[in-house]
Amino acid sequence: MGIEVIFKGKNLIRLLEGLGIAMKISMISVAISIVLGIILGMLMTMKKPAVNAVLRAYLEIVRIMPQMVLLFIVFFGITKMTGINLSAETASLIVFSFWGTAEMADLVRGSLISIPAIQYESSMALGLSGFQTYVYVIIPQIIRRLIPLSINLITRMIKTTSLIMMIGIVEVLKVGQQIIEANRKTSPKAAFGVFAVIFLLYYLVCGPISALSKMLEKRWEN
Template identity: 60%
Template structure:
């Protein structure tokens, strides 16, 4: 019984199809992460500006993205925008857009927290030895900010990778969708297929996410130790 279940992985192109689906998941994740890192860093610096209007706008944006479930945002973009405004968005583009918005908000808050955690006397000390404000930011503030930010950013990346599994619900043929197709096609001949297919998908996500999580933990211990 178990042999017949695991054999489904290697029938035809099933395993290759899972890898191809995983490549779609990874591609969407990488693009979303890169956009989020760039826009999030800019947003984080904007969030440190002491202006009431800017603070209100950025806080509303952050809270809106945090309160709204990613699945609802996916449906809002993929189904809502396309039908209401006659915009032709593919599932992949919709996924990148939604996860970039979410990642930008989360990354922006991480950057803001890292920047404001730098003691004020660090700025004052740099100015006292004759450095210009730009030089203080470049040579004193940014290196400390990155050391505090990188472990948190890596944890955010793993969250984004795992959350991309939601895109199966808008029809994107990624690894979970491929797994469902294989299970459905073999549900009569291999009733144990779901165990092995979903188990394989679990290990695929684990192999991708665990090294990032481990790296984040080690960096945090090394830099905070």
């Protein structure tokens, strides 16, 4: 079945290192995206037309452009235009954060506007301060709406890191291809085994995150 190549030499270690690189890039981007996304999402609900127009345009650009095109623009385009030599890893972090921030901001905006005005009013009518209203009434409701949606985004960002091999980063998928190429003669069926193992590795990373989201959703469903 071609699985035997995984255990040849340092192949398994190399695959795990590749997974580590994919995880590092996605996790740093996720962290940046969550922080910036919350700030931008709040800005989007402030009803400032100019701010809104800019942020909507930003979101549309991110939605329309394939992530790979963004990667090429940043990695090759910026280097040619400005002469700044970005490393492939930096370029990936920029693109993934640029993408994640836009999507996160939209999720935060959606969660914020989904809280009816009466929730603020009835809280204030009880004598709660603006700060207490946010802490006890509004933010807990927003978190409950936001977590399942943002976990979906996080798993998408992890999966999409497979694209960064296109700008030369040796992440898990690239390592897999190298292993297949190197063993073409001795194990012609290696493609199946290697990709099956990669599938399993992605599953081991994304599966628990999805399970956590399902668990939280169930718990909050009451």
